[in-house]
Amino acid sequence: MTEPTRCGLVAIVGRPNVGKSTLLNALIGSKISIVSRKAQTTRHRIHGVLTQDATQFVFVDTPGFQTRHGGAMNRMMNRVVTQALGEVDVVVMVVEAGKWSPGDAQLLPLLPQGPRHILAINKTDLLKDRNALFPYVERIAAQHAFDAVVPVSAARNRQLEPLLAEIAQGLPAGEFMFEEDALTDRPVRFLAAELIREKIFRLVGDELPYGCTVVIEAWDEQGPQVRINACVVVERDSHRPILLGAGGQHMKRIATEARQEIAQLLDRPVHLEVYIKVRKGWSERESSLRDLGYE
Ligand SMILES: Nc1nc2c(ncn2[C@@H]2O[C@H](COP(=O)(O)OP(=O)(O)OP(=O)(O)O)[C@@H](O)[C@H]2O)c(=O)[nH]1
Numbered sequence: 001m002t003e004p005t006r007c008g009l010v011a012i013v014g015r016p017n018v019g020k021s022t023l024l025n026a027l028i029g030s031k032i033s034i035v036s037r038k039a040q041t042t043r044h045r046i047h048g049v050l051t052q053d054a055t056q057f058v059f060v061d062t063p064g065f066q067t068r069h070g071g072a073m074n075r076m077m078n079r080v081v082t083q084a085l086g087e088v089d090v091v092v093m094v095v096e097a098g099k100w101s102p103g104d105a106q107l108l109p110l111l112p113q114g115p116r117h118i119l120a121i122n123k124t125d126l127l128k129d130r131n132a133l134f135p136y137v138e139r140i141a142a143q144h145a146f147d148a149v150v151p152v153s154a155a156r157n158r159q160l161e162p163l164l165a166e167i168a169q170g171l172p173a174g175e176f177m178f179e180e181d182a183l184t185d186r187p188v189r190f191l192a193a194e195l196i197r198e199k200i201f202r203l204v205g206d207e208l209p210y211g212c213t214v215v216i217e218a219w220d221e222q223g224p225q226v227r228i229n230a231c232v233v234v235e236r237d238s239h240r241p242i243l244l245g246a247g248g249q250h251m252k253r254i255a256t257e258a259r260q261e262i263a264q265l266l267d268r269p270v271h272l273e274v275y276i277k278v279r280k281g282w283s284e285r286e287s288s289l290r291d292l293g294y295e
């Protein structure tokens with residue numbers, strides 16, 4: 001007799017920059033969600049799938065929940081978080097070891113009753129004194145009754161199995177939602193656009209990344225190379241020279257690094273052209289956010 005299957009949705013939530021996307025990638029063993037040192041890298045809800053024997057975990061990476069800044073983009077991102085929380089079997093709240101800020105506390109009342117609540121304490125590799133974790137956990141436990149607490153290091157792949165075991169306990173019996181070898185619900189075009197945005201987040205100074213988005217305008221798999229045209233949409237004329245850099249060097253590096261990773265993802269050579277377009281104030285308007293692929 002074959003074992004009955006289990007399958008369920010697992011939301012990964014937390015304030016910006018705690019390592020949610022890194023954790024998702026580590027759990028499924030593949031990079032499907034982009035990562036950068038800057039807060040608010042993730043803007044979309046991204047499903048990542050892991051199938052282990054009779055258990056299928058469908059993780060939902062979410063944007064960092066934040067209450068500091070207003071604006072259409074931030075409202076959209078917070079909406080993605082609350083919607084993701086509405087339909088899950090397990091919630092994994094990610095925090096940074098030793099750090100508990102108002103941004104973490106503000107998320108607690110939003111965690112829905114019903115799902116299993118797990119606290120993943122990430123970045124334990126940065127801890128100097130592991131004993132400091134005990135009072136830290138006690139302080140959080142006093143504010144919210146988590147069903148389980150698991151210290152992990154997403155960057156070093158540490159303690160991921162105990163975390164998966166805790167998550168599995170909250171998954172209901174049921175049919176798999178995805179094929180066993182599926183990694184994500186997002187098409188490769190989306191992942192390609194995200195990889196370009198990741199390079200911009202990583203390679204361009206502080207302000208600009210928040211005002212830009214990437215749109216794939218053409219995708220042709222006919223020839224020996226996959227030919228991709230992508231457009232980086234920025235908010236101001238003054239952003240164009242910043243993105244280009246002297247002699248176009250900056251943009252060149254962004255395109256080269258993105259092309260290499262996209263080729264890896266597709267397992268085929270890629271020809272990538274990247275253009276820049278100015279669309280004034282796009283991130284401030286709900287309508288242009290929708291046009292540009294945001295929920
Ligand atoms: N040392 C260490 N760094 C980590 C770990 N996990 C993530 N990071 C780093 O933390 C930074 C933020 O990681 P992300 O995965 O983008 O964080 P996020 O929570 O998805 O961020 P947003 O999408 O902006 O909300 C990156 O520089 C990661 O390399 C970890 O376990 N240890």
Ligand SMILES: [Mg+2]
Nearest residue numbers: 020021041042
């Ligand atoms: Mg993220």
